[in-house]
Amino acid sequence: GDGSGEPEEESDNNEETGSEDTGSEEESENEGDSGSASGGDLVIAIPSDVVSMSTHGSNDVPSSNVQENIYETLTDLDENQEVVPGLAEEWEEVDETTWDFHLREGVKFHDGAELTAEVVKQNFDRLVDEEIASPRAFLFEAVESVEVVDDYTVRINLKYPYAPLLANLAHSGTAIMSPNIIEEDYAQMEEGGDVDAYINQNPVGTGPFVYESWEPGGQVVLSRNENYWGEPAKLDTVTFKVVSEQSTRIAELETDASHVADAIGPNNVSRVENTEGMSVLSSPSVSLSYVSFNVEKEPFDDPKVRQAISMAVNKEEIIQGIYNGAGIPAIGPLAPPVFGYDESVSGLEYDPERAKELLAEAGYEDGFSTTIWTNDNEQRVDTAVAIQNQLSEIGIDVEIEELEWGAYLERTANGEHDMFILGWSTVTSDADYGMYPLFHSSQHGSPGNRSFLSNDEIDSILDEARRETDPEARKELYSQAQEMLVEIAPMIYIHHQEYLLGVDETVQDFGIDAQGIYQIKDAYIE
Amino acid sequence: MFQFIVRRLLQLIPVLLGVTILVFSLMHLSPGNPAHIIAGESAPKDTVEQIEERLGLNDPILVQYGNFLKDVVTLDFGNSWRTSLPVSEELWPKFWVTFELSVYSTIFSIFLGLIAGIISAVRQYSVADVSIMLVALFGLSMPNFWLGLMLMQWFSINLGWLPATGWGSAEQIVLPVITLGTMGAAVIARMTRSSMLDVVTQDYIRTARAKGLSERLVIYKHALKNALIPVVTVVGLQFGSLLAGAVLTESVFAINGMGKLIVDRILARDFPTVQAAVLVIAVIFVLVNLLVDISYKFLNKRIDLD
Amino acid sequence: MNAEQANNQSTEQKKKKVDSPFKRSAKDFYKKLKKNKSALIGGYLIIALIIIAIVGPFFTVYDPVHDTDYMVKLQGPSAEHWFGTDHHGRDVFTRVIHGLGITLGIGFFATILGGIVGVLVGIISGYYGGRVDSIIMRLMDVLLAFPGILLALALISILGASLQNVVIAVSIFAIPTFARIVRGSTLATKNLEYIDAMRALGASDARIIFKHIFPNILSPIIVQASLFVATAILSASGLSFLGLGAQPPSPELGAILSNGRDFMWDAGHIALFPGLGIMIILLAFNVFGDGLRDALDPKMKK
Amino acid sequence: MAQKELLKVNHLKQYFPIKGGFFGRTVNHVKAVDDVSFEIYEGETLSVVGESGCGKSTTGRAILRLDDPTEGTIEFDGEDLLSLSKREMRNRRKDIQVIFQDPYASLNPRQTVAKILTEAMEIQNVVPKNKRRERAIELLETVGLNAEQIDRYPHEFSGGQRQRVGIARALAVEPKLIVCDEAVSALDVSVQAQVLNLLKKLQREFNLTFLFIAHDLGVVRHISDRVAVMYLGKVVEIADKKSLFENPQHPYTKALLSAIPTPDPENKKERIVLKGDVPSPIDPPTGCRFHTRCPFATDLCKQDIPELRNLDHMEEGHRAACHHIEKIVSGDMKPNY
Amino acid sequence: MSEEIILDIKDLRTSFFTEDVEVKAVDGVSFKLPKGKTIGIVGESGSGKSITALSILRLLEHPGKIVGGEINFKDKDLTKASDREIRDIRGNEISMIFQEPMTSLNPVYTVGQQIRETLKVHQGLGKEQGTKKGVELLELVGIPSPKKRITQYPHELSGGMRQRVMIAMALACNPELLIADEPTTALDVTIQAQILEIINDLQDRFDMSVIMITHDMGVVAETCDYVAVMYGGKVVEYADVKTIFKEPKHPYTVGLLNSIPRHDVDVDELEPIRGNVPSPNDMPKGCRFAPRCPFATDLCYEELPSLDKVSDDNQVRCWIYSERWDGDPEVKVNGPERTS
Numbered sequence A: 001g002d003g004s005g006e007p008e009e010e011s012d013n014n015e016e017t018g019s020e021d022t023g024s025e026e027e028s029e030n031e032g033d034s035g036s037a038s039g040g041d042l043v044i045a046i047p048s049d050v051v052s053m054s055t056h057g058s059n060d061v062p063s064s065n066v067q068e069n070i071y072e073t074l075t076d077l078d079e080n081q082e083v084v085p086g087l088a089e090e091w092e093e094v095d096e097t098t099w100d101f102h103l104r105e106g107v108k109f110h111d112g113a114e115l116t117a118e119v120v121k122q123n124f125d126r127l128v129d130e131e132i133a134s135p136r137a138f139l140f141e142a143v144e145s146v147e148v149v150d151d152y153t154v155r156i157n158l159k160y161p162y163a164p165l166l167a168n169l170a171h172s173g174t175a176i177m178s179p180n181i182i183e184e185d186y187a188q189m190e191e192g193g194d195v196d197a198y199i200n201q202n203p204v205g206t207g208p209f210v211y212e213s214w215e216p217g218g219q220v221v222l223s224r225n226e227n228y229w230g231e232p233a234k235l236d237t238v239t240f241k242v243v244s245e246q247s248t249r250i251a252e253l254e255t256d257a258s259h260v261a262d263a264i265g266p267n268n269v270s271r272v273e274n275t276e277g278m279s280v281l282s283s284p285s286v287s288l289s290y291v292s293f294n295v296e297k298e299p300f301d302d303p304k305v306r307q308a309i310s311m312a313v314n315k316e317e318i319i320q321g322i323y324n325g326a327g328i329p330a331i332g333p334l335a336p337p338v339f340g341y342d343e344s345v346s347g348l349e350y351d352p353e354r355a356k357e358l359l360a361e362a363g364y365e366d367g368f369s370t371t372i373w374t375n376d377n378e379q380r381v382d383t384a385v386a387i388q389n390q391l392s393e394i395g396i397d398v399e400i401e402e403l404e405w406g407a408y409l410e411r412t413a414n415g416e417h418d419m420f421i422l423g424w425s426t427v428t429s430d431a432d433y434g435m436y437p438l439f440h441s442s443q444h445g446s447p448g449n450r451s452f453l454s455n456d457e458i459d460s461i462l463d464e465a466r467r468e469t470d471p472e473a474r475k476e477l478y479s480q481a482q483e484m485l486v487e488i489a490p491m492i493y494i495h496h497q498e499y500l501l502g503v504d505e506t507v508q509d510f511g512i513d514a515q516g517i518y519q520i521k522d523a524y525i526e
Numbered sequence B: 001m002f003q004f005i006v007r008r009l010l011q012l013i014p015v016l017l018g019v020t021i022l023v024f025s026l027m028h029l030s031p032g033n034p035a036h037i038i039a040g041e042s043a044p045k046d047t048v049e050q051i052e053e054r055l056g057l058n059d060p061i062l063v064q065y066g067n068f069l070k071d072v073v074t075l076d077f078g079n080s081w082r083t084s085l086p087v088s089e090e091l092w093p094k095f096w097v098t099f100e101l102s103v104y105s106t107i108f109s110i111f112l113g114l115i116a117g118i119i120s121a122v123r124q125y126s127v128a129d130v131s132i133m134l135v136a137l138f139g140l141s142m143p144n145f146w147l148g149l150m151l152m153q154w155f156s157i158n159l160g161w162l163p164a165t166g167w168g169s170a171e172q173i174v175l176p177v178i179t180l181g182t183m184g185a186a187v188i189a190r191m192t193r194s195s196m197l198d199v200v201t202q203d204y205i206r207t208a209r210a211k212g213l214s215e216r217l218v219i220y221k222h223a224l225k226n227a228l229i230p231v232v233t234v235v236g237l238q239f240g241s242l243l244a245g246a247v248l249t250e251s252v253f254a255i256n257g258m259g260k261l262i263v264d265r266i267l268a269r270d271f272p273t274v275q276a277a278v279l280v281i282a283v284i285f286v287l288v289n290l291l292v293d294i295s296y297k298f299l300n301k302r303i304d305l306d
Numbered sequence C: 001m002n003a004e005q006a007n008n009q010s011t012e013q014k015k016k017k018v019d020s021p022f023k024r025s026a027k028d029f030y031k032k033l034k035k036n037k038s039a040l041i042g043g044y045l046i047i048a049l050i051i052i053a054i055v056g057p058f059f060t061v062y063d064p065v066h067d068t069d070y071m072v073k074l075q076g077p078s079a080e081h082w083f084g085t086d087h088h089g090r091d092v093f094t095r096v097i098h099g100l101g102i103t104l105g106i107g108f109f110a111t112i113l114g115g116i117v118g119v120l121v122g123i124i125s126g127y128y129g130g131r132v133d134s135i136i137m138r139l140m141d142v143l144l145a146f147p148g149i150l151l152a153l154a155l156i157s158i159l160g161a162s163l164q165n166v167v168i169a170v171s172i173f174a175i176p177t178f179a180r181i182v183r184g185s186t187l188a189t190k191n192l193e194y195i196d197a198m199r200a201l202g203a204s205d206a207r208i209i210f211k212h213i214f215p216n217i218l219s220p221i222i223v224q225a226s227l228f229v230a231t232a233i234l235s236a237s238g239l240s241f242l243g244l245g246a247q248p249p250s251p252e253l254g255a256i257l258s259n260g261r262d263f264m265w266d267a268g269h270i271a272l273f274p275g276l277g278i279m280i281i282l283l284a285f286n287v288f289g290d291g292l293r294d295a296l297d298p299k300m301k302k
Numbered sequence D: 001m002a003q004k005e006l007l008k009v010n011h012l013k014q015y016f017p018i019k020g021g022f023f024g025r026t027v028n029h030v031k032a033v034d035d036v037s038f039e040i041y042e043g044e045t046l047s048v049v050g051e052s053g054c055g056k057s058t059t060g061r062a063i064l065r066l067d068d069p070t071e072g073t074i075e076f077d078g079e080d081l082l083s084l085s086k087r088e089m090r091n092r093r094k095d096i097q098v099i100f101q102d103p104y105a106s107l108n109p110r111q112t113v114a115k116i117l118t119e120a121m122e123i124q125n126v127v128p129k130n131k132r133r134e135r136a137i138e139l140l141e142t143v144g145l146n147a148e149q150i151d152r153y154p155h156e157f158s159g160g161q162r163q164r165v166g167i168a169r170a171l172a173v174e175p176k177l178i179v180c181d182e183a184v185s186a187l188d189v190s191v192q193a194q195v196l197n198l199l200k201k202l203q204r205e206f207n208l209t210f211l212f213i214a215h216d217l218g219v220v221r222h223i224s225d226r227v228a229v230m231y232l233g234k235v236v237e238i239a240d241k242k243s244l245f246e247n248p249q250h251p252y253t254k255a256l257l258s259a260i261p262t263p264d265p266e267n268k269k270e271r272i273v274l275k276g277d278v279p280s281p282i283d284p285p286t287g288c289r290f291h292t293r294c295p296f297a298t299d300l301c302k303q304d305i306p307e308l309r310n311l312d313h314m315e316e317g318h319r320a321a322c323h324h325i326e327k328i329v330s331g332d333m334k335p336n337y
Numbered sequence E: 001m002s003e004e005i006i007l008d009i010k011d012l013r014t015s016f017f018t019e020d021v022e023v024k025a026v027d028g029v030s031f032k033l034p035k036g037k038t039i040g041i042v043g044e045s046g047s048g049k050s051i052t053a054l055s056i057l058r059l060l061e062h063p064g065k066i067v068g069g070e071i072n073f074k075d076k077d078l079t080k081a082s083d084r085e086i087r088d089i090r091g092n093e094i095s096m097i098f099q100e101p102m103t104s105l106n107p108v109y110t111v112g113q114q115i116r117e118t119l120k121v122h123q124g125l126g127k128e129q130g131t132k133k134g135v136e137l138l139e140l141v142g143i144p145s146p147k148k149r150i151t152q153y154p155h156e157l158s159g160g161m162r163q164r165v166m167i168a169m170a171l172a173c174n175p176e177l178l179i180a181d182e183p184t185t186a187l188d189v190t191i192q193a194q195i196l197e198i199i200n201d202l203q204d205r206f207d208m209s210v211i212m213i214t215h216d217m218g219v220v221a222e223t224c225d226y227v228a229v230m231y232g233g234k235v236v237e238y239a240d241v242k243t244i245f246k247e248p249k250h251p252y253t254v255g256l257l258n259s260i261p262r263h264d265v266d267v268d269e270l271e272p273i274r275g276n277v278p279s280p281n282d283m284p285k286g287c288r289f290a291p292r293c294p295f296a297t298d299l300c301y302e303e304l305p306s307l308d309k310v311s312d313d314n315q316v317r318c319w320i321y322s323e324r325w326d327g328d329p330e331v332k333v334n335g336p337e338r339t340s
């Protein structure tokens, strides 16, 4: 998101997960003696509004960013994107399709309820409840059922072996909400209320911060959970303030109204850097920006054409010219931090000469005309402009069309496009999430495969990799897939971007992880 | 007059009905499936279907309209499809913010616009007239966000006089009101000028002068009242459109108002919120235009409204 | 010279002066327009803008869209790039020259289209009053209350996204504005004696409306129209993110202006020149409008 | 009389509401015209005189259907104008023209005189297109204006000149009946004489009919065939010109005639000065409207509304509305000044 | 003359600068008005009467301009007075009744508001007192139900009532000089008589001076002390009222008197002056009346006569009465023969 506040922002990093690591290994029931030094009140200017306080409510980054602080997940990802314990102290694979999770004992929700296996089951059942129709239900796609083994042990039965389960359990969509609010929400639904209506106003979790208030479109305020089971947070309060205009976020920073300004456009980096008292925090991400073809349409049904176009696009120019160097060129669909990324795969190099040859081979020596769709995202539009010019050099005449987000989603899902620009964020940091929805033929259209690629080989590799529980074997499969996808070229993998945030000097230990989630728990203000 | 007001208020009913039909059908005509937007970029088909089911999007269109109408009649607009919060709870605070913003901005525009327009008219083609016109055109050709950002840069960042964002305190009001009111002021100024020029050559102005009135009285009392009809119309229109169209100013100053809400929610296909907001605006428009019509009558008794 | 002579002379003059009434009034009008300095300046400005818009593109050195060169991006004005370069390294001067026509077209046609319909609707509403007025004005209220974006969105799905359709969309929201302004002035004018006089002569409603009321309420119409040009340009560019209107990389001035905000402080020239362009367009229309107003005002000052 | 009745006004009433209070309810009515009947024969001039505000212009406007009368019928050429549709009425308007009392207000300020005149012709399509301007110049000259002034706007004229433009416009469409509302009041006597002569000439040549509303009794005497005297929304006396001027019956008429100033500074004559408050059409007096100021008023006058009557000593067609004509004539009643 | 002169106009010239020509609407008008007296200005329609009046109060509108002359009111030259001075004089020391009441009244204010305003500005009367005085004034000018009428708008009044409202407004502050531009054209004779009576009365009581512009010769005869006859932007004859009616000297004056329609006798044809007024931008070089004058000679066409005294109480602008007259020396300019 460049910060203009339109909902296209969602498009950048539409998925997330995560968790702050929380140094949770060493448990500690010190009940965070309320004397813990005051860490101050942190204000974060965020580009777009929080949508839901319910972990099942929506699937967007701003909501996750808030939820991550209120709720916790069974597992977590550490900075190396390795799975580490969260609310579950440990877990074991009973058999290929059965997993037991042992919960941390004595964890209390903000409302005093206790975390038990029953509560976890309640949460997971709700996630897949059709009535709830959660946009995050896909995380439990492979789950057959959830069982309570004992007070602190939950069993998850899978439909088929499913390796990404642990990563999915680190996603905030599977975070655990208090049983009370779930019950109350159901009770209200009985009386004709809407799904999540209650939870949205009364979110209760186990996390290091307690919900204070939410003014939709305005701000969300959280305060420190003094009774946190782990080491309590340092900040007294955190405010997520919606400031949709990028320049205004920077102004907030300059006037000290906010401490952190998220989503600084590449063009404004120098402005922030040159202002005293603040700096830019840039951080690699698990996201990919790509230009996808509609492989069912001529001439994109010919891999040669797709390769030609891929080779005609100068990624370096785009990264330098448009992103001011923030990010790295993409070779395949996966970003380096993602599990399964293979650095040995070599991509299609920029080679316009070869591209022309390929086009000629495909029978398009005179080029052709086509359109490229983009939504209203500054950098995407600029990328489209750059690509338009780059492709004109091999004789392809591209017309750019901007679409509004709703129409964009629908019409690309329907396959009405020739080419379009979008991004993908592998928020579980697992290759399955980064490839399955994008390339599996069962995922045509709205689930993610908007290039409409149907390749049996890819399908079977992805299916197999899902069930394969041996990490090394999985990696092998994904390497194979990556190599093939470079060849098949259903999309141009442009680059893996960096998160750019403006941060006030006084803010210490603030971070953002590869999924785009703020690391707040250890932050404090000097 | 009483009858007239009652009749006009009764006309609200067909207007609102018209608005509901139009909003409803346009929302449905717009491309983009709300369920898709809620589900996000990667949404398994059954999730999308479940969401559609939950929102009632699979019902026959008339049933949907009926449900919606029922919500309107009971003044309970249901819950937002985006935030699941009750629409009225979300809408009212934002409405009041934007309402205040619009009121202040309109006052600002009237004040500035009238004075500038009058000066312009009285000194037609003078330096003052030309400069007012240039400033007005400058204000007009500058998009709101530009003006807002520039004001913010000077007054908040460079000078540190005023806060950059927010709404509520006296200091916070200044910049957004100037930003939002400038265009209106320009329009009012130009309208006043031209309307005054039509009036100042009338015989009754000569009569007023012959009475020995000061030029001020002649202009402000005799000429202005006659010239005010198009100006009042413009003011009414301006006020109404500010209410719905403050989105850019609200974004720039991070004001959590209705203008931004409407645009955001249209784009998010949050039908209940959009419908409720548009209805509210329609009511305001009808009321404002009623006031404008009544003020016509005050300005010129000869106008026959019935 | 005696009385007869004088008489003869005047009959001669009479004969000379007989001319078709239309031609006469057109001539008269032109004469007056010419006399009016501001109308003249405005008129020439408009003509100059049109000429630049048509001819200018043939004389620019660079290509307005294809000359991207990130090595020279965001450069300030220089001898090579008079107005500097933008964030794609394109020559801003070239883009402004190329964009002028599109912007001019959008502003002009949206205003004319919306203006004509709005004036018609408003004048009819005001003149007939009563039920007609109620119905029309309530319809206008409905239209007014309508968020422009929603209208635009629906329009895209009905008509498709194109440059013409943005003109249509923008002109649709011009209608109620014009209608209300015109109606207000019509209400104030229709009761005047000279309108009665026309009725007594047996003039048809259409004649009264168009030949007598219309000219007398022209001032606010002209003002509104010349101001609406700005609104049209800015709203059109505000809709481009829906796919309606000029699409990137089109050099439409409004679009450049609104996209330039990210470079506001580092490279202000990117937006400055298109902004000035829009302002000159506005200036031209407003100055011309003022002049027109004066030329049509029989009591005009020099 | 064998003459054809061109216009017949029957029981015409025109009440204007007076709005009051915050909500503008109708609190009262101005009874501007209250049951007026008269007829005009083809080719004659009927003058209407009377106190200012007595409803003369309103009667004229009603005949032209510029206002919608409250009650009554107006027959023109045997056709009730008030029952015509808008379109039918429009076609009738060629035959009925008006010269307005306020000449300036009745001219479109944005039209030149040429336009005003040619448009009138255009509307009723009376002169071929290419002749219109010529005809307009002709008309201007007949009313004593200059051809060069044809391209001027109304505000560039003097009051009398504007009035002449109004007259020229009425003549432009060659009507049968012209309602002249103070048509010559702003003209100096010489031009007035010219215009009056012109009107008479036109009447002779084209059998024109005039409803002539005027205050100047000299003018009235000169131009009219018959005269109607109105008082407070009613006709109080109607008669042949000669008969009216020489043998006025109604006390109001008498007072009116006596008030005429004479253009002779040495000979200032006796006037009948009317006593009492001038009544208002908002609360008109009961009975005879004139009784509050009438030197002969009795109780009867306060109660009964007198009818227009023709008595033996009066000429044919001379009618007056007074209860006491006989007694006044016979000298039985003495004025009570 | 021992009388105090309140207004002394010398060679007033007012022109309209239209697109192509200068319309000399007033072209050298001079007259004196003694305090407490009435001067009547009569003359051809379009001869510059109203413009003269407007010039006195400096109310000319663009493109009209006073191009020469003096207007001495008391001892001030109004052509040179400051805006402030002239404003204090307007409505207070000098009031004016305009010729066209409909357009001269502000359509958006009630007549009461318009009358009150004058009272407030010059006499500082508040709303209540103003209304009271306003009602009195309306009553004075003979408008029935003044309390109701005062709340009505100009368009709700009859032509005569509007005119009387104008009169009431002008009289509100007991001006020293009243300029009445055709004040009674729309009034019936009884009301007219009443109004003239009021003016007379004020004149007696407050020593008010009046400029009465009219073409009703009856009114002139009844109210005026002096008469200026205007033709083509110039005064062609100036005399006291009796002389004008008894011994008119200028052929135009004679023609004017002859054109009066009589209410006491019937005549078939009125006797207007033949010919038309010359257009102001095409004035004859010599005497403006020459083209229509039955006695005109070449001299009349060639040279403009001056306004000369021909007798003690009479000034005429005509060659006939000069030494240079080259026409029939026996010419007799006949006055009207009035029977009564």
Ligand SMILES: Nc1ncnc2c1ncn2[C@@H]1O[C@H](COP(=O)(O)OP(=O)(O)OP(=O)(O)O)[C@@H](O)[C@H]1O
Pocket (backbone or CB within 6 Å): D155, D156, D157, D158, D159, D160, D161, D186, D187, D188, E016, E018, E023, E024, E025, E026, E044, E045, E046, E047, E048, E049, E050, E051, E052, E062, E063, E064, E099, E280
């Ligand atoms: N605005 C103007 N532009 C050009 N000429 C004008 C203008 N106003 C008046 N005139 C001319 O000036 C001359 C004098 O006008 P003025 O109003 O003084 O006449 P008047 O003597 O009052 O006549 P009347 O008795 O008809 O009112 C007229 O010929 C008129 O046409």
Ligand SMILES: Nc1ncnc2c1ncn2[C@@H]1O[C@H](COP(=O)(O)OP(=O)(O)OP(=O)(O)O)[C@@H](O)[C@H]1O
Pocket (backbone or CB within 6 Å): D016, D017, D030, D031, D032, D033, D051, D052, D053, D054, D055, D056, D057, D058, D059, D101, D281, E155, E156, E157, E158, E159, E160, E161, E186, E187, E188
């Ligand atoms: N539109 C109106 N609304 C209210 N009252 C009106 C309206 N028009 C006329 N009147 C009233 O009707 C009465 C008659 O007016 P009208 O104009 O007919 O008088 P008139 O005889 O022509 O008088 P004048 O000689 O003064 O012109 C007056 O009392 C006037 O106030």
Ligand SMILES: [Mg+2]
Pocket (backbone or CB within 6 Å): D056, D057, D058, D101, D181, E158, E159, E160
């Ligand atoms: Mg009248």
Ligand SMILES: [Mg+2]
Pocket (backbone or CB within 6 Å): D158, D159, D160, E049, E050, E051, E099, E181
């Ligand atoms: Mg005059």
Ligand code: NI
Pocket (backbone or CB within 6 Å): A002, A003, A004, A005, A006, A008, A376, A377, A378
């Ligand atoms: Ni954006």
